[in-house]
Structures are given as C-alpha cells and as structure tokens.
Amino acid sequence: MKAEIITIGDEILLGQIVDSNSAWIAQALLPLQIQIEQITSISDRQEHILEALQTAAQRADLIICTGGLGPTKDDVTKHTAAAYFQTSLVRNEEVLEHVRGIFAKFNRTMPDINMGQADVLANGEVLFNDWGTAPGMWVAHEGKIYVFLPGVPFEMKNLMSHRVIPKLKAYPSLAKIAIRYILTVGIGESHLAEQIADIENAFPAHLHLAYLPKIGMVRLRVSASGTDLAHLEEEVEQHTQQLIERIGPAVVAREDLSFEEVIIRAFSEDQVTLATAESCTGGNIARLITEIAGASQMFQGAVVAYANSAKMQVLGVAEETLVNHGAVSEETVIQMAQGAQQVLGATYAIATSGIAGPGGGSPEKPVGTVWVAIAGKNETITKRFQFHQDRLINIERTSTQALLMLWNLFQKEKGF
C-alpha cells in the first residue's frame, strides 16, 4: 500500500515549526509495509488543500492529512474536506460531550467557538480523540482511504497509535517491503562506498542500498520490495550479512538503533556507568542520553558547568587552571571529566568546553574552538576541535564527537 502525508498549516511554510510529525508517521507505517510516496506541506488556503488532496489521490491509496482542525478561523481543513467529498459536516453529540468534559475537568467554561470541534464529516467515521478537543476522521472514498488528524504531535501520535494503525492492520497491503539497517561509525560515506562497491554492484535490481550519513557515522539501509515477503526477507538478510562481514568492526549495530541507544546498551551490558561535565554543550549530551528509555541503567548524571564558579565549586576544577589556561583548555576539560567521574561516581565521564558562538571568540581561540576529554578506567583522553560559526551546529558536532571518543575509549578498555 502506498501512502502520502499532507501537512496543512502556514506555520510550517513560514518555518515557525519543524514538521516532525511526518517522520513519526512514516516510521509508524513502515512495519505495516506501507511506504510513504510523498510528503507535502501546504498552506491553510482552501484551494491549496483541494489541489493537494486531488494529486495525492492520483498516486497513493492512503492519504493522511494533519493540521487545520483547531477551533479558530484559520483552521479550514474540515470544511475543505467536506467540499472535496461533496458532503456536509454534522454535529456529533458524543464528541461534544467529550469537549465539554475537557473544559469541565479544568474548571473552565467552554468558549462557544469550541462547539464546532464536534462537527465531523458526514461521510466519515469519527476517530475519537481522548487526548484533545479535535476528533480525527477516517473516510473511505472512491477506493482510497483519507485520514484527518490534528497537527498537535501528542494528539496525532495517540490517534495514530490507538485508532488509525489498528484499522490499517485490517487492510491487506499490496507491495511488501523487507528492510535491514547497519550502523557504522568512524568511516566516511565515500570510503565506505568504495569498500563495499563490488557487493553493491552485484545487488539484484530490486534490492536497494541507501547511505544515510550523519556526522561521524553512516547508516546503511538495505531494502527490497515485491510480493513474496518471506523470500524478500531472506534475500535482504543475506546481502546485509555480506556487507557486515566486509565492513568489520566499524559496524556498531545491525538494528535501527541510534548511536546513543548502542552506547546505553553496551554500557548496561558491561555494567559501567557514565557522567557528563558539559560547558559548551550545555546539557545536550545528557539530554541525548536521557531521552532514551533505559538510560537510568548507566547514566549517573551531569553537571552543566556554565559559569566558572560551577566548574570550581561542583567539579573541583582548580582556580589556577582556569586563570592560567582558561575555561576552554585541555587542562580544564581533564579536570572537569575527572571531577564529574568522582562527584557523580561514574566509570566514564565526558567533559566539553568550547566557544559555541556567535560571541566570545579570540584570535587564539576563535568561535568553534572546543576541547573534549573522556575520563575512563585507566586513562583520560583529550581532543581539540575547530568547528565553525554556527552555535547549534557546534553544540551538535561536539556532542557527536564526544560520544565517538567515548565509544572508542570504551572499546579500547573493554576487558580491563
């Protein structure tokens, strides 16, 4: 089955919000062997919505629309959908009770404008929204399925998980897909491509190899689509295995895991723990780790030592070190890492200090200068990086490089 996603709302086109809903929906549909053909983000204008619905229906069997279901004037999805299906909106009493209930629960009077939240497409089925005031809707029309969901991520995700996916599971899909992933670290995309060129060239035509590079790592995706799923799975598995054997130790995972998940799993298995002492990354490494369930198995905590007083008071960095070498120096990150290791009682500690920018640079230490230290069981390693002007990218790059350094030291010290 082929699907398309239409996200409706000026806020995406104006860059006010990043569309993270679509990636979530795509991932949620993959296990059902439903492939996203296209994602289209359009404005709240009626003619634009009509055009998008028409063209999506020409390519896909399932059209998922998010956004524009709110109570305010700029939300026109429902009325536009009624025009598209040549149907009307009818008030649903059960939904109205639910909306009233939400306001009652918070001891607030319901503004009249919210009555309209209970109006649903006459030709559709209500996807009851336990998590907000806008109901989802499911419409089967001329051989296609249309699903309308609110754009609020929390509500959309719950409606997808509890209403849409169970209904979709009842549909037989057309094309089957088999997928495998390989996560590699420390090899650049083009070197990796050369290393496996002969294997890739010998892939049968219906097998597809994709390179998904991120800073310091490349994820490979091997996929095949056809009709015989068991055969596809076997074929994809066999070619994946061949790639893994060729690439060797740079393969850190063969599931669709993030690098943080790989680290958490490996540390938990080895019963070693982690702490961070972050200056320029401002808690971003701790956040990346703790976003993942199970992090508490191995993560002790972090000290975000933004002010120099915090570096001294909490992490025990010596005042002379800060005075003689500065906060962004090898000496300081070593003391930060070892201080975090001690005060937070962790086997490994990461420390970062740098000039994230845009201000704070000097000729010797321009914006983008970063020192990272990793304190391990037997040694503390350090590295100086020179990144660029962009604050957010500097934070992101420092975080990834620090995790790579941590991984390398952990591998080296394994067995000690």
Add this chain to the structure above:
Amino acid sequence: MKAEIITIGDEILLGQIVDSNSAWIAQALLPLQIQIEQITSISDRQEHILEALQTAAQRADLIICTGGLGPTKDDVTKHTAAAYFQTSLVRNEEVLEHVRGIFAKFNRTMPDINMGQADVLANGEVLFNDWGTAPGMWVAHEGKIYVFLPGVPFEMKNLMSHRVIPKLKAYPSLAKIAIRYILTVGIGESHLAEQIADIENAFPAHLHLAYLPKIGMVRLRVSASGTDLAHLEEEVEQHTQQLIERIGPAVVAREDLSFEEVIIRAFSEDQVTLATAESCTGGNIARLITEIAGASQMFQGAVVAYANSAKMQVLGVAEETLVNHGAVSEETVIQMAQGAQQVLGATYAIATSGIAGPGGGSPEKPVGTVWVAIAGKNETITKRFQFHQDRLINIERTSTQALLMLWNLFQKEKGF
C-alpha cells in the same frame, strides 16, 4: 516572489530523519519577502524528481531542491536535473581541486567515486561549497530560478547564507509581506480567540491572523500581503497594537522570540541568574536555555541528578527525604531546587523529578507523575503534574511547565 522547496531522499520518506532544513530555509527567505508555497518531500527516484520539478515550476518562481548530491549511487539529483533541463554535466576543475583539497587536509586518499562531485550542470552556475564536497548549483531556466543544494544541514545553511541569499537579494520580488508576532503565555487558544473575536472579525480581508499554539502558550501572527509595503507595515502594526492592548499582561513578547529568549532577556536585564536541578528532564531545560546565544549572561549551570547518589552528593538532598518520600516527591524537588540555587550560586533555580516512562511507574506514582519546584528570592513554589505515557512528550511538557512556573514567580518577585 513565490518559492517551493523540494527535499529529495528516501530517508525523509522512511522517517529516518526529520526535515528541519525546510523550516530553516523558510525562515531565511521571509525577510526577503519570499513566501514558501509548498514543501514537497520525495524519493530518490528519477521520475519522482522530474514530476516534482515540473509541478513546482507551475506554481513558483523559485524552486529550491535539497539532497541527493552525494557521491554514492543512490544520489541521482544531478543527473535527473540534467535530463530535466535537457543539458549535460561537465567537470569543473576548480571544484575538483577543492574536493581533492578536503581529502588532503585530513591526510586521506580521495576515493575515485568523489571525482563525480566535481560534475556540474552545463547550463548552471556553481555555488561554491567551502563546507563540503558537493557544490550547489543555480540555474535560470524559462523564467524560473532553480537552486540545488546538498541535504547536509550545515552545508545547506552555509550555501544559503553565503551564496543563495546574496544572489536572491538582487531580484525584485513581486508580492510584499508585512508580519508581526505576539507571544502569549497562560491562555488557551480558544479563550484567546474569544477574547479578541471582535478585533479579528473587523480585520480587513487582506489581513490574516494565525494562531500558533504550543504547550502553555500561543503565538499570534498578523500578516498582510500586497504591493505597497510601507502601507502594509503600518496596517499590520496598528492591528497588532490593538490585539496587544486587549490581551494585556499575557503578552510576553511582541517580537518573534522563543519563550526561552524572553526569559534570558528579562533575567539579564534584571541581573538575576538561573540554575537547574534536573532529574526527569535529563538536562533538557539547560539545553533549551544554552542553545540561545547570550544564555551565559544569566545561566549559571545545571545539575542533572539522575542517580539518587547525585541528588545527595551534589545537591545536598537528605537521604531521609529520599527514603521517606521517594525521589519523585515535593520534598525532594524543594531540596533539589534550593541545593542548586546554593551550589551553583543562582538567584532562581528550577528542579524537576518525575517518572518519564515507559518504565518505573507504580499505582501511587504512575508514569507521567512529575514534581517541579522553583526556588526564588523569597519563596519556593511547587506543583505536581500528571502527564501521559510518552517519554519525550513528558520531558517536553515538564520543561515548558517549569519555565512557565519560573516566569510566573519571576514576575511576582519583580521589584523585591
């Protein structure tokens, strides 16, 4: 001028990566009065790329394509664009030297596959990429402008900032847009809509009011498009002022600032400082604050006290408190907040402790139970929240609610 963005790459359709490039591009083009009509994410297949280029050119004057410019087999954008323009690819010696130079800089041999990175569209202009191996390209074709950029965010952003935007500034735009923003906190979307209904209803037809709700806050956007920019600016300004007067103290900013930026600015102006003691938010509040340049003016640091030992050792939470009341309790967050205030030397401190999930819940404290404390100049306030099952949403909601509590206490204590 109307623009469309086409993002090319299976990884977006498979949900492997979130398309954050498009929002960035949209924001970068707004000051040039260039409006994004549509964002389309498509696969790496040639026929799909051709179709997207054709339909975008029917609606827009400027088409920006990202992705698919890498050296590997799955990157087909360049060859497809050559077919679309009925032109060829030619090797550019200057680009080739640059690509060789990048590999030389890191003392690595250049894989032959990278030679192709220097092949550019014969009918276009090279947008020299100082930040990576894939050059951007600018093509003027049948009255439209086409821009091709790599999908790597860092490279795309630099090419946009240093190559594309300077060239676009030379073009006269067609429709002008005037925009104002109002950030409100603490009023729900529908209550806000009722409060300003008469003003909104009296808006002239070419003025548009949009509601951009997030947890605990609503951003209003007033915009108008037409030909006389000075007049539009005046009109939009006047209606924005009318809304601000009606809404009153719930307005925290009238620029397009994030809530974090508002807090940093207000704290810096008042010369008060902030620290956080985070358990369930895992450093996310520190990250939100430190992502913003200028945070060091008012942010002292954070302790991410994930393990109980960290709560005791670093923040001075009493062992009896943890034993008698548990880590997720009012008593614990009070001690965490006051401990952070003291150890990090801050005027205000936020503390969070909760069960983010999916594991760790109990009948008395189910997943989603969160305690937040704010220690201020004269008092420490607390609140218990009951969120839902989703770990990332619980982290996000806790972070926002904690910042709202901080803002309210800061407002109350202002002048002390």
